[in-house]
């Protein structure tokens with residue numbers, strides 16, 4: 230009978246609680262600096278994550294506790310060059326990804342981005358890597374495609390003269406980036422070209438562009454939040470997710486792209502892709518990929534490339550448009566004017582510095598990129614971390630934490646990248662916008678080519694200014710699952726012709 234008495238139940242609960250506390254106190258992670266609560270519970274971290282504030286929370290902990298900080302009982306964040314090198318560079322590809330990346334499977338398949346272990350990743354990367362090499366991106370056929378689409382984008386923007394445009398909508402839902410991808414056909418497959426055309430003519434294309442007349446404040450959409458909660462819950466607590474998913478489904482609507490999906494699936498079912506395309510590589514019998522794997526990979530690259538480049542451009546142009554940064558805009562315009570139209574985009578040092586500084590201040594993927602410490606544990610940046618612990622670095626913090634390398638880290642200052650102070654190596658070691666190591670961004674060269682081409686086209690013809698309706702809060706970085714967006718989900722700007730007609 231004693232087994233069913235409340236006193237016995239209390240004793241059992243107390244014993245369980247005591248053994249949990251004992252295990253936490255005995256953990257090697259106790260030696261790692263961090264808030265006391267993080268030794269016992271991950272709920273504080275999750276609370277911030279569900280409220281789209283994880284990046285800032287982790288950064289606050291770094292500011293308080295230093296470049297190595299315990300953020301949960303089995304999770305440690307690093308913001309040092311040593312930490313980044315060990316976690317993302319050890320053995321080439323760094324440590325394995327965690328199940329967090331299950332959330333990024335497409336059509337139920339793992340893509341290069343969502344493969345977890347080194348072996349699977351290396352196998353997939355062998356198929357795809359050469360298509361994204363800088364030499365491929367710089368080929369004139371690719372660059373011509375990028376330039377042509379960039380010009381079209383700027384022409385379209387010119388229709389807003391005298392009014393304002395929403396750059397966030399343009400750079401995310403406009404055909405510009407999609408078309409650039411699709412038209413840099415030496416880099417991408419022809420299939421993507423077709424998809425881009427479709428994207429541009431769907432409701433996500435020009436018909437959704439917002440002008441002053443149609444402006445409405447969309448703010449933070451309930452649907453977006455619910456969708457994110459949906460996915461995070463399925464990762465952290467599948468049991469609870471199974472219970473509440475139907476309720477969440479009432480509020481959350483995933484971004485649907487039925488035409489693009491359909492086209493990707495149709496194109497990958499055909500058997501005669503052009504020789505230079507990703508698809509031709511993936512259809513090579515030696516690689517033994519199913520059609521759905523190829524379609525998933527294509528869709529994933531579009532998603533990985535469009536949102537990130539769009540976010541990065543949006544934040545950078547916004548900053549350049551602020552009164553405090555008008556000198557940056559002027560120097561950019563002067564540099565562009567001092568060159569001939571044939572000057573390659575990568576031969577403009579100030580433009581390069583501005584883009585680097587934009588990616589430093591507003592990395593499109595600012596959040597932790599979680600990895601597992603291999604079995605047996607490792608010593609990382611002076612701390613022993615047991616096997617199976619989740620370790621990560623986030624660009625937002627590596628770009629800010631070391632004030633010797635990045636003085637006045639909150640200030641947008643492209644000149645820091647041009648300083649001849651011997652600090653270039655340190656700056657590059659902490660620059661993490663494209664991550665690093667074997668799992669760093671494969672589309673980096675393409676992204677830089679797109680961003681610089683567009684900036685040249687815009688700032689050779691226009692000056693940009695913020696629209697009066699915008700507030701600083703609208704452009705605060707708000708966490709998505711792994712990337713970030715302007716909190717207000719809008720970025721209204723004015724384009725003023727650079728040379729006023731005389």
Ligand code: HEM
Nearest residue numbers: 341342533534537538541593594663664668670671672676
């Ligand atoms: C400014 C633009 C971009 C930024 C800031 C960016 C950033 C990143 C980062 C931080 C990662 C590592 C993510 C992780 O480890 O979890 C990554 C991976 C990746 N990115 Fe990008 N990216 C950009 C543009 C692009 C473009 C244009 C493409 C291609 C169309 C692309 C395709 C990929 C792919 C396929 C991966 C997975 C690589 C792998 O696992 O080996 N990205 N990107």
